[in-house]
Structures are given as C-alpha cells and as structure tokens.
Amino acid sequence: MPMQHHASPIHDAHWEGEELARDDTHRFVWLWYGSNIRLIAIPDGPDGEWLFDHGWCFPRDPELVARAVADWDSDTQDEPMGWHKRPTWPTRKAPRRDEKPDYNRARCEHGHYFLDSGCRVLNCRDVREHEDRAHAKGTA
Template sequence: MKLPDVLTPDPDTGAYLLGEHAGSRWYLKQMIFTWRIVGCPITENGWPEEYAWDYPSHHVALTAITMFDPETMNEPPGYVKRKGDVRKAPRSDDHPRYNRARCLHGHYQADRDCPWPGCPTNPHTRQEQQ
C-alpha cells in the first residue's frame, strides 16, 4: 500500500490515516506498548475498527503496511498480535501460500507452534488444557 506523503493524526481518534483500499480505511494508531494497523469500514464516522494488528514499533508497522496489498493479502506481514476476526482479501487466491491459516500471533499454523504462552497453538497450552 502506498502511504501518503505526510501522516497527520486524526483529532478525534489520534490515529494516522494511511489510505483507503479494498473497502476499508486504514489507520496507524499508537497503543500503550505497541503500534496498531487498523482497518475500518468506509463509513461516515470511520470507526470502530474491524481488523487490527499490533507491531512492536511504528517503524515495523509502517514497513509492514508498505508491503501489504489489501486486495490480495488477508493480513499485513510481521504482526505480533491480531485483534478481531481474520480478514479475507477480495482476491486472496492470488497469494495462496501467503494467505494460509495463522494463529493469533501471526505464525503459520502448519509450519510451527506459536511460542506465546496461552496461545492455543502452543504445545504447553494444549497440554494444560487436556
């Protein structure tokens, strides 16, 4: 996704508008310890968030959003946590290897277990639940 030349915060939400693509308005918002890429439906008020992904810094989040194609990619790369539902891109079949199932923390479920404690794909969490 191409970013605007200047990012200015929205006075109501404090989020930076990144653009409008694939039926959503995309924002970057600072959280307490992370930065969040937020996808909202394009409506008059533009909030609440429909999709969200957290990143350790704004540098990582901005890099991820420039690599993200909302038309063909379900989620941006490199997030540390997803909030909300899994997004389905309009043309996700264009990138079947990238758009495989992921856990809440962004790890491909078929490739490896998630290292985060409490994640259902973490083997220790699965043992505790049995």
C-alpha cells in the same frame, strides 16, 4: 481501487492516529495502544466514526508499521506482516486472496503460520483448537 499508500501519514484527529493507506472499503490507521502500536482497518463511511473491523498489534515502532503497510497488498493479502497479536475476529480476507495462497495460509492470533512451525506463545488458543480438532478426527 487498489490500496493507495500515502507518501506521508495523514493525521486522523478523531482516532488520534496516523492514516497510512486506504483501499475500496477501509482506511488503515495506526495509533498508540498501551505498550503496542495498533494498526486498525476503519470502514469508510459513518461506521468508521465508531468502530474498526480489523486490528493488528505491532511493537512500538512507527517505522516498522509504515514498512509493513507499504509492503502490503490488501487486494491479494489478508493481513500485513510483522504483527504479533490479532485482537479482532474474524480474520480479514482479501478480495483476491486466492492469487497468493502461500501468503494467506492459516495464521494463529500471534501471526505465525502455525500449521508449519507452531507458535512461539505457549498454550496458543489457535494451536490448541487445531490439535483438538485433529485428535477428534483421529489424525493427530
């Protein structure tokens, strides 16, 4: 089933958040999380009562998060746009990600396509690891 976006958010009392959409395997719920909003991918079924598989931190702007989810195609796009931190690992992989290779390029944990433009965060772990691998191979 393709991603189903809700016309209005559905309140999730258990997670104390708002469900914006769902697909074959997950419900996408945003919740207040410290100084951010966290969008989480909750697995359908009993595991969804206790854990989430993926998460993305956004600025505290519910409309921004709703727009990011509304514009997102979870079948072909690994992650939504607009987030500034990915606190979960591994990175989500869309089932048909090969249909949008440019969109699904490697991103750092801060949401930047770091192979193209680096990262705005000084000392980003993903950029450092990439540079270390390149130096080890002698390609840097």
